[in-house]
Amino acid sequence: MSTAIINISSLVTNDPSLGEGPLGLVQDAAVVIDGDRVAWIGESSKAPATDNAVDAGGRAVVPGFVDSHSHLVFAGDRTAEFNARMSGRSYSAGGIRTTVAATRAATDEALEANLLRYLTEALRQGTTTFETKSGYGLTTHDEARALRIAAAHTDEVTYLGAHIVAPEFADDPDGYVSLVTGEMLDACAPHARWVDVFCEKGAFDGDQARAILEAGKRHGLVPRVHANQLGHGPGVQLAVEVGAASADHCTHLTDADVDALAQGTTVATLLPGAEFSTRAQWPDARRLLDAGVTVALSTDCNPGSSFTSSMPFCVALAVRDMGMTPDEAVWSATAGGAAALRRTDIGRLTPGARADLALLDAPSHVHLAYRPGVPLVSAVWRRGVREL
Numbered sequence: 001m002s003t004a005i006i007n008i009s010s011l012v013t014n015d016p017s018l019g020e021g022p023l024g025l026v027q028d029a030a031v032v033i034d035g036d037r038v039a040w041i042g043e044s045s046k047a048p049a050t051d052n053a054v055d056a057g058g059r060a061v062v063p064g065f066v067d068s069h070s071h072l073v074f075a076g077d078r079t080a081e082f083n084a085r086m087s088g089r090s091y092s093a094g095g096i097r098t099t100v101a102a103t104r105a106a107t108d109e110a111l112e113a114n115l116l117r118y119l120t121e122a123l124r125q126g127t128t129t130f131e132t133k134s135g136y137g138l139t140t141h142d143e144a145r146a147l148r149i150a151a152a153h154t155d156e157v158t159y160l161g162a163h164i165v166a167p168e169f170a171d172d173p174d175g176y177v178s179l180v181t182g183e184m185l186d187a188c189a190p191h192a193r194w195v196d197v198f199c200e201k202g203a204f205d206g207d208q209a210r211a212i213l214e215a216g217k218r219h220g221l222v223p224r225v226h227a228n229q230l231g232h233g234p235g236v237q238l239a240v241e242v243g244a245a246s247a248d249h250c251t252h253l254t255d256a257d258v259d260a261l262a263q264g265t266t267v268a269t270l271l272p273g274a275e276f277s278t279r280a281q282w283p284d285a286r287r288l289l290d291a292g293v294t295v296a297l298s299t300d301c302n303p304g305s306s307f308t309s310s311m312p313f314c315v316a317l318a319v320r321d322m323g324m325t326p327d328e329a330v331w332s333a334t335a336g337g338a339a340a341l342r343r344t345d346i347g348r349l350t351p352g353a354r355a356d357l358a359l360l361d362a363p364s365h366v367h368l369a370y371r372p373g374v375p376l377v378s379a380v381w382r383r384g385v386r387e388l
């Protein structure tokens with residue numbers, strides 16, 4: 001079954017060989033979907049015959065958003081913490097413990113229902129691929145079950161046993177690292193593609209983080225790192241050193257950190273929802289882009305420090321406060337996310353790519369930043385199936 005989406009005012013392909021500029025923009029475009037793949041891209045008037053046609057009515061189409069960083073296997077509510085913080089108290093990593101207690105107490109069914117609720121919410125906002133992590137169980141049993149539940153809904157599953165030191169190991173953090181790199185890793189690795197660590201004061205230091213990432217690599221997992229969110233530290237350079245796919249947050253960077261990212265293959269994933277929700281300093285996307293670093297944008301959706309599932313909101317913040325152009329922000333939320341997940345089949349609309357795309361109720365992708373907070377996503381196709 002083939003479908004042509006015709007009469008697209010402006011199509012973002014992220015393939016410079018197909019159109020104008022880094023976004024490969026095609027005006028008056030059509031996309032032909034065959035099965036779960038993109039079969040053809042070009043001018044609407046030249047579209048080949050198909051079984052079905054959908055008239056985009058002069059509106060814009062972008063690749064489905066690739067949200068490469070979220071924490072969606074959780075239970076509980078932290079409204080009161082957010083309210084307190086916005087009333088004058090600063091964020092500390094300890095708030096995660098509240099979610100850990102609620103997640104451990106929840107049934108599998110409750111955790112899965114919560115995950116599905118946020119996935120549906122994200123899909124309605126144009127997200128067609130998401131990564132999600134464990135990290136609210138912090139026992140072998142609870143980490144493994146979080147990954148099992150996540151793996152039923154996405155291929156991009158990350159083992160984050162090293163989110164914080166489990167409360168039971170408060171006096172023995174090295175004992176917890178032994179668990180995370182031993183029995184817990186054995187139980188979790190079969191359900192995950194990635195290994196992650198929160199490398200930050202109050203969580204895990206550089207040596208502990210290196211041990212956790214190297215252990216994950218020995219089990220076939222690829223590293224990604226929560227790095228330099230709350231202050232300067234070893235996280236970013238460690239991420240590059242161990243060959244991580246992504247260093248996430250990158251809010252507090254030295255020149256050496258930026259140089260390391262520019263010279264390596266590690267993507268810098270910026271998570272402006274976290275700075276928004278904690279009233280923290282914005283990451284400097286302009287500095288990274290000017291240095292030649294590949295930048296991704298993602299939501300960091302989690303109940304503590306960034307409870308948004310909206311990639312369009314992150315695009316708007318990145319343009320308003322992080323020095324990105326609208327074109328750069330849209331690229332980072334699509335192709336950038338794909339790069340952070342080392343995927344070439346998503347994040348772009350080019351023949352052979354997965355048919356994941358969003359139709360905007362706007363004439364241009366620029367409206368994602370120009371019209372912040374407005375629900376512009378009016379239709380979504382995922383793997384060639386219209387979901388919305």
Ligand SMILES: [Zn+2]
Nearest residue numbers: 069071226300
């Ligand atoms: Zn995170």
